[in-house]
Amino acid sequence: MIDFFSQPTNLWFVVIAFLTLIASLGVVAGEKVMHLALNLGGSFAGVAALFVLLQSPFLAIAQVLIYVGAILVMILFGLMLTGAHATEPTGVETGKKVTVATAVIVLTALTIWGVYGSAGRWPVVPSGLDTSLTALGQALYGHWGVAFEAASTLLLAALVGAIVVSRREDDEA
Amino acid sequence: MPAVYWHSWLVVVLFLVLGVALAFGLLGLGSLFRPHQPSAAKKTPYESGAIDIVEAKEVRFNVRYYLFALMFVLFDVETVFLFPWAVAFNRLHLFGLIEAFIFLAMLGVGLAYAWKKKVLRWQ
Numbered sequence: 557m558i559d560f561f562s563q564p565t566n567l568w569f570v571v572i573a574f575l576t577l578i579a580s581l582g583v584v585a586g587e588k589v590m591h592l593a594l595n596l597g598g599s600f601a602g603v604a605a606l607f608v609l610l611q612s613p614f615l616a617i618a619q620v621l622i623y624v625g626a627i628l629v630m631i632l633f634g635l636m637l638t639g640a641h642a643t644e645p646t647g648v649e650t651g652k653k654v655t656v657a658t659a660v661i662v663l664t665a666l667t668i669w670g671v672y673g674s675a676g677r678w679p680v681v682p683s684g685l686d687t688s689l690t691a692l693g694q695a696l697y698g699h700w701g702v703a704f705e706a707a708s709t710l711l712l713a714a715l716v717g718a719i720v721v722s723r724r725e726d727d728e729a
Numbered sequence: 730m731p732a733v734y735w736h737s738w739l740v741v742v743l744f745l746v747l748g749v750a751l752a753f754g755l756l757g758l759g760s761l762f763r764p765h766q767p768s769a770a771k772k773t774p775y776e777s778g779a780i781d782i783v784e785a786k787e788v789r790f791n792v793r794y795y796l797f798a799l800m801f802v803l804f805d806v807e808t809v810f811l812f813p814w815a816v817a818f819n820r821l822h823l824f825g826l827i828e829a830f831i832f833l834a835m836l837g838v839g840l841a842y843a844w845k846k847k848v849l850r851w852q
Contacts (some may be wrong), residue, residue, distance in 0.1 A: 608738055618809045626805040630798040637795055654807025673803045695781070696810075697825040707826065708835040711803050715839035720846050722792070 569609055577604025593631050600624045614689050796848055806834050 562564050582595030598635055600623040607616035696704050773780075814821070820851050821828075843849055 611734065612736075614813070617812075621809055622802070622805055622843075626798070626802040630795070630802055633795045633798045637792060666733065689813055689816045690820065691817075693813030693815075693825075694820055696813050697817065697821050697828050701824075701828055704810070705831055705835075708832045711806060712835050712839045715803050715836075716842055718796070718803075719843055719848055722796055723846055723848065724797075 565609060572602055572605045574611065576606065583625070589635055589671070590632075593628065596631065597624055597628045614692060617686055700726060783835075793851065800843060800848070803839070804836070 561570075562585030576599055579595045583592050583599060586595060600619065604616045604619040604624070607613075607619055653677045809830065811829065814825060818825065
């Protein structure tokens with residue numbers, strides 16, 4: 557235990573993971589929808605900090621740009637659209653709470669069992685692998701070029717789908 | 730990882746601390762000097778001096794904001810994908826350039842579709 561905390565990185569991990577967990581708990585345990593969304597932002601930011609600790613600055617920046625910068629804003633807009641109930645208590649029934657709690661416990665147990673049960677069977681990333689952004693760019697546009705172009709098709713489908721779904725009423729009118 | 734990595738992130742932490750300290754520090758400093766005499770009229774949210782029709786929490790945003798946010802998410806992801814390309818540009822040569830332009834063209838089709846569907850127009 558002393559060994560674990562002698563590493564400053566581990567100490568930072570405990571602090572950031574704790575703050576992230578607090579924010580995540582705020583998302584599920586809070587009462588007002590707008591507060592839940594803001595807690596979600598804190599949780600996203602905490603995950604970005606964890607990526608920094610994992611020495612993946614690109615993932616950290618992508619996390620901030622996409623999750624905090626875009627998806628959270630989209631969620632906030634969505635809450636403002638529905639308006640009236642944004643600041644009112646969510647009021648979930650006890651039956652649903654019990655169902656969700658059971659599902660969470662079962663899934664957590666399955667995850668822990670899956671991780672510990674398969675220890676040693678998952679491939680381990682070789683140490684000394686070049687994880688720089690240049691190497692990532694070369695891999696993404698070289699070896700994984702086809703998958704990368706497929707991702708652009710996915711983005712296109714998402715864009716067209718969003719427009720089709722949200723503009724339907726206007727077309728019929 | 731070299732110490733340089735952690736030192737460069739220390740600057741980011743410093744920025745965060747300074748940013749928060751600036752906001753709270755200025756407000757705290759202001760509260761020391763400004764007079765505090767609240768009245769009902771001072772507490773109303775206002776726009777152009779007009780009396781508000783609904784409570785601030787009941788205001789509903791136009792659905793168009795949501796469409797813009799949705800499109801922003803997609804083009805944001807596109808930007809993030811282009812970042813590694815820009816960094817590795819010197820080693821990717823012509824093939825990488827063509828790939829990036831195919832990627833951009835795909836999203837360009839999406840943009841053209843949004844344009845044609847008048848999603849970008851504010852009515």
